[in-house]
Every structure is written in C-alpha cells, then in structure tokens.
Amino acid sequence: MKRAVLSVSDKTGLVSFAKGLIDRGFELVSTGGTHRELAAAGIAVTSVEEVTGFPEMLDGRVKTLHPKIHAGILARRDDPAHMEALANHDIQPIDLVCVNLYPFAATIKRPDVTRAEAIEQIDIGGPSALRAAAKNSDSVWTVVDPADYEAVLTGLDQDDAHLRQKLAAKVFAITAAYDAQIVHYLDPEPFPEHFTPTYIKRQDLRYGENSHQQAAFYVEPDPNPTSLAAAKQLHGKELSYNNIKDADAALAMLREFSEPAVVAVKHMNPCGIGLGKAIEGAWDKAYAADPMSIFGGIIALNRSVDLATAEKMHKLFLEIIMAPAFDDDAYAVLAKKKNVRLLTINTADTPAELGTETTAIYGGLLIQTRDNQTETPADMTVVTTVKPTDEQLKALAFAQTVVKHVKSNAIVVAQADQTLGIGAGQMNRIGSVELALTQAQQNDNFAGAVMASDAFFPMDDCVDYAAKHDIKAIIQPGGSIRDKDSIEKANQYGIAMVTTGIRHFRH
Known part of the structure; x- marks a missing residue:
C-alpha cells in the first residue's frame, strides 16, 4: 500500500483530499491537529507516533523528524541498497508528503505579537519533510498548497511526472520565500549582506513596456495597504505593465x-x-495645469469621487482613475467607458516610512531608502536681498514637494496649490527650465509663479531665463561652485531665492 504523510496548518479542503488519497490506495499518516481533523471526519489515519515508535515532544517541536519518516521519503526507489536499508530497518516508503507551513507571516502581522510567539511559528519539520520529498520527486509527490489538491489527485491517476516536478519546484520556491520572511523579521537591516526578497506572482501581463516584451506582475506577500498591490480594481480591462508603473508613481x-x-x-x-x-x-486645478498632456493619463485622488468630478473626468480619455471610493452615481458615469480602469485604494493610512526601493541592473540590483525628505519653509535659507512672502514660501514648499517626483533634470513652476509647468528628463537644466516655463505661461494663473529645481544651477543662465519670464521666487538646493553667480543674477532681477541643501534627483 502507498503511504502519504499529511501535516497541515491550513485545513482547507483537507478532508476531501484525504478521501481522494484513500480512494487511490493510500494509507494516511498524520500528526497532531491534522490527525484529529481526519479522525473526526471518520477517516482511517495512522498517527506519526505509531510509525516512529516515538511520541511527539517538546510541545510539538519534534514530530516528523525521525528516520522512519525521512528515510521513507528520501530512499531512492531505483537504488537496491536504499531499498534494502529500508527493509532492514522495517521502514515503509512514503510516496506523498502534504505539508503547509506554520503561519509565520500571519503571526508577525499582529501588532501585539511578541518575539517568542513569532519564533514559535518558525516551522522546522514541515520544510524538512517537504524539501526531502522535493529532492526525491522522481518518486515522491509533494503538496504544499491546498489549491493544488485537485490537480494532484488527477495527476496521481495519470502518473503525471511533469506535474510532480513542477510541485517539487514550488516547494523550494515557497520554503525559500518562507525563510526570507524569517530573515527579514529577525534582522530588518535594509542593506543585509545577503538580500533575499520574496514576491508572489499576481498575474501574467499581456506584454511589457512594448508589445514584443514579456512581463508579469509580482507583489509582496503582505503588501502595504496604501500600495498599488493592495488596490481593488472595480472596472475596466486589466492593468498593463506601463499602467502599473505610472499608477505607482501617481x-x-x-x-x-x-x-x-x-x-x-x-x-x-x-x-x-x-x-x-x-x-x-483639486481636479479643476490639476486639469488646468496641462489640458493637453492629461489625455490618456493616470489620475489619483485622495478623496471619494463625487458626481460633479466624475462628469468632468468622463469627458476625457483617461487610462486609470484611482481613489479611496466612488460615489454610486459617479461610478455609474465613469463606468460607461468600458476601457477606463477604476481602482479603489486606501489613501488615508499612509505610513511615515515606506522602506526601500530597488532598481535592477544587468547582473545586479541597486537598493536605496526612499526619498521621503520633505522641506518646509523652516528648512529654507534665504540667500537673496529680496525675501519671499508668506504666500511665496507656501508655493515654494509645494513646488519643492512636487519636483522630487519629476525625472531629472527637473524643474517645476507652480502656485501654492497648482503646478503650472513641468520640465522633466532633459540632458541640461536650462532645457527643463524652458519647457516648464513654456507650458506655465499658457496658464491664466501664471502671475506670481515660483520655480523649483531638483538640483543646483551649474551656472546663472537658468535664473536669467526665469527672471525674463516673470518668475518671482526660486527654490533650489544650492551647493554649486557658481552659486554666487545665480544669487547675484536673482538680486539683479529682484527675485527671492531660497536654498535647502537637499538635492532630489530622480533618474
């Protein structure tokens, strides 16, 4: 008779799966809570103690860690010496191992969890049995996910070797991810000696940045509730690769x-x-900032979408609209367009610290803490004769907040509550200044506008151009060997200039 070991923390579908194994000629061996669940359902099941001759001990820490279990899993069926060793020690081969791991990730999510409680949820026997079975997958089936139960039963009927190998690979992926979560909990150092991230595939994408590229969307096991990975899509076709990147930026x-x-x-x-x-x-100002470029754009709002706002957005072609909620009548208006993607996302409980961000390079990975630095008027040093007004200081702070999200070289022209022109990604700073001011001066709200720069001015041409196009106040990090030239130029034109000492490059 074939033998299966079952030891699961997630009892979903367990009884049905066990009955399916018995129908296919398996003897069931089980531990603790799994044994009780099966026995209560009237299923014939042998306890691990009966197999090993040794009781569970140390509050359940030691159950399956025994030669009668692991030798039965690891023995190569095509090796006569292995099979002779099993016979000599009265060990029956084990043909299927069904284990899912202690809920370590769910445990550490609890705000009141103690370190001792977390440590107790580090599974030892489960990963050991699974990895042993996966190593011997030419002969042994591994089952780590209740979602696979039906496929496994079908695969047993067909002796599906390909499925058996896929399930073995899944074991190593899941145990690796499990270990990575433990590592991060025990040592949350942002730049560890060995960086082992873990992500779960959410979906295959139609294509990547371009149609000839393949892509998939992966998410963290427990994504932050304010992240795109936690958003709920209510309407529209699936997100594309570029949609996801743009929405995350928004x-x-x-x-x-x-x-x-x-x-x-x-x-x-x-x-x-x-x-x-x-x-x-707020929508009226965002739209008026650049009515042309918003076409086909990604829109993020931090308040519920009401009917009046929805009716204005409905007039445009927009790729995505994200908000905490949509009023029923607003949703009805926006959902008339079948292709616009409507997403709800938590924008209220924004964490103060959002950890690190990674960038892949060929052959490696760059990791850095996120740019969460925000400058207020208190962080600004006035370097010109003319001092900014309170209203200008407010506008400078707003422009400075925005400029750190613009690709370098970055220039933002703004009022205190509205961007007017944005120059992004130019190879020289004066080019970004020209682009930002060209757009800004088309806005009826331009009078008295201020300008922000993500990095210092290498020479005074940017200040000269801004002054000749009616900019009244400038914020920049400072730190150039030619700062004096830019300051003198600002004084010449009566512009107020402040420096922050903080650069905000975004490549």
Whole structure:
C-alpha cells in the first residue's frame, strides 16, 4: 500500500483530499491537529507516533523528524541498497508528503505579537519533510498548497511526472520565500549582506513596456495597504505593465498631500497636480495645469469621487482613475467607458516610512531608502536681498514637494496649490527650465509663479531665463561652485531665492 504523510496548518479542503488519497490506495499518516481533523471526519489515519515508535515532544517541536519518516521519503526507489536499508530497518516508503507551513507571516502581522510567539511559528519539520520529498520527486509527490489538491489527485491517476516536478519546484520556491520572511523579521537591516526578497506572482501581463516584451506582475506577500498591490480594481480591462508603473508613481506623489489633492501622471512624470478645499476644485486645478498632456493619463485622488468630478473626468480619455471610493452615481458615469480602469485604494493610512526601493541592473540590483525628505519653509535659507512672502514660501514648499517626483533634470513652476509647468528628463537644466516655463505661461494663473529645481544651477543662465519670464521666487538646493553667480543674477532681477541643501534627483 502507498503511504502519504499529511501535516497541515491550513485545513482547507483537507478532508476531501484525504478521501481522494484513500480512494487511490493510500494509507494516511498524520500528526497532531491534522490527525484529529481526519479522525473526526471518520477517516482511517495512522498517527506519526505509531510509525516512529516515538511520541511527539517538546510541545510539538519534534514530530516528523525521525528516520522512519525521512528515510521513507528520501530512499531512492531505483537504488537496491536504499531499498534494502529500508527493509532492514522495517521502514515503509512514503510516496506523498502534504505539508503547509506554520503561519509565520500571519503571526508577525499582529501588532501585539511578541518575539517568542513569532519564533514559535518558525516551522522546522514541515520544510524538512517537504524539501526531502522535493529532492526525491522522481518518486515522491509533494503538496504544499491546498489549491493544488485537485490537480494532484488527477495527476496521481495519470502518473503525471511533469506535474510532480513542477510541485517539487514550488516547494523550494515557497520554503525559500518562507525563510526570507524569517530573515527579514529577525534582522530588518535594509542593506543585509545577503538580500533575499520574496514576491508572489499576481498575474501574467499581456506584454511589457512594448508589445514584443514579456512581463508579469509580482507583489509582496503582505503588501502595504496604501500600495498599488493592495488596490481593488472595480472596472475596466486589466492593468498593463506601463499602467502599473505610472499608477505607482501617481500614488507616490499623492502620498505627499493630506488636503484634497488630484495627481495626473504621464510616463512616470506629473503633468498636473492640484489642491483644493474639495476634490472637484483639486481636479479643476490639476486639469488646468496641462489640458493637453492629461489625455490618456493616470489620475489619483485622495478623496471619494463625487458626481460633479466624475462628469468632468468622463469627458476625457483617461487610462486609470484611482481613489479611496466612488460615489454610486459617479461610478455609474465613469463606468460607461468600458476601457477606463477604476481602482479603489486606501489613501488615508499612509505610513511615515515606506522602506526601500530597488532598481535592477544587468547582473545586479541597486537598493536605496526612499526619498521621503520633505522641506518646509523652516528648512529654507534665504540667500537673496529680496525675501519671499508668506504666500511665496507656501508655493515654494509645494513646488519643492512636487519636483522630487519629476525625472531629472527637473524643474517645476507652480502656485501654492497648482503646478503650472513641468520640465522633466532633459540632458541640461536650462532645457527643463524652458519647457516648464513654456507650458506655465499658457496658464491664466501664471502671475506670481515660483520655480523649483531638483538640483543646483551649474551656472546663472537658468535664473536669467526665469527672471525674463516673470518668475518671482526660486527654490533650489544650492551647493554649486557658481552659486554666487545665480544669487547675484536673482538680486539683479529682484527675485527671492531660497536654498535647502537637499538635492532630489530622480533618474
């Protein structure tokens, strides 16, 4: 008779699976809670103690760690010496191992969890049995996920060797991810000697950045509730690779604001950001910032979408609209367009610290802490004769908040509650200045606008150009060997300039 070992913390589908194994001629061996569950269902099951001749001990820490279990799993069926050793020690081969691991990740999510409680949920016997079975997958079936039960029963009927190998690979993937979670808990160092991230595939994507590229979307095992990975899609076709990148960028910008805010993004850069007393007013400002570029854009709002705002957005072609919620009548209006993607996402409980971000390079990975630095008027040093007004300081702080989300070289022209023009990704800074001001001066709200730069001015041409195009105040990090030239140019034109000492490159 074939033998199966079952020891699961997740009892989903267990009884049905066990009955399927018995129908296929398996003897069942089980431990603790799994044994009780099966016995209560009237299923014939042998306890591990009966097989090993040794009781469970140390509060269940030692159950399956015994030669009668592991030799039965690991013995090569095509090796006569192995089979003779089993016979000599009265060990029956084990043909299937069904184990899912202690809920370590769920345990450490509890806000009140103690270190001792977390440590107790580090599974030892489960991974050992699974890895042993996966190593011997030419002969032994491994089952680590209840979602695979039906496929396993079908595979047993067909003696599906390909499925057996896939399940073995899944074991090593899951145990590796499990170990990575433990490592991160025990040593949350952001830059460890060995970096072992773990992600779960959410979906295969139609293609990558371009149609000839393949892509998939992976998420963390427990994604932050304010992240795109935790968003719920209500309407529209599935997200594309570029949608996901743009939406993530939009959410990063939206997290900067507590007042009603609307962020419009194209190609990872903001094309319009507006603040208001209500979400409709914020939308009006974001739209007016660049009515052309918002076409086909990604929109993120930090308040529920009401009918008035929805009716205005409905007039445009938009790829994605994300908000905490949609009023019923607003949703009905927006859902008339079958292709617009409507997503709900938590924008209220934004964490102060969002950890690290990674960038893949050929042959390696770069990791850095996120740029969560935000400058307020208190962080600004006035370096010119003319001092900024309180309203200008507010506008400078807003522009500085936005500029760190713009691809370098980055320039933002703004009022205190609205971007007016954005220059992004140019190979020289004056080019970004020219682009930002060309767009900004088309806005009826331009008078009295301020300008922010993500990095210092290498020479005074940017200040000269800004002054000749009616900029009244500038914020920049400072730190150039030619800072004096830019300051003198600002004084010449009566511009207020402040420095922060903080650069915000975004490549």
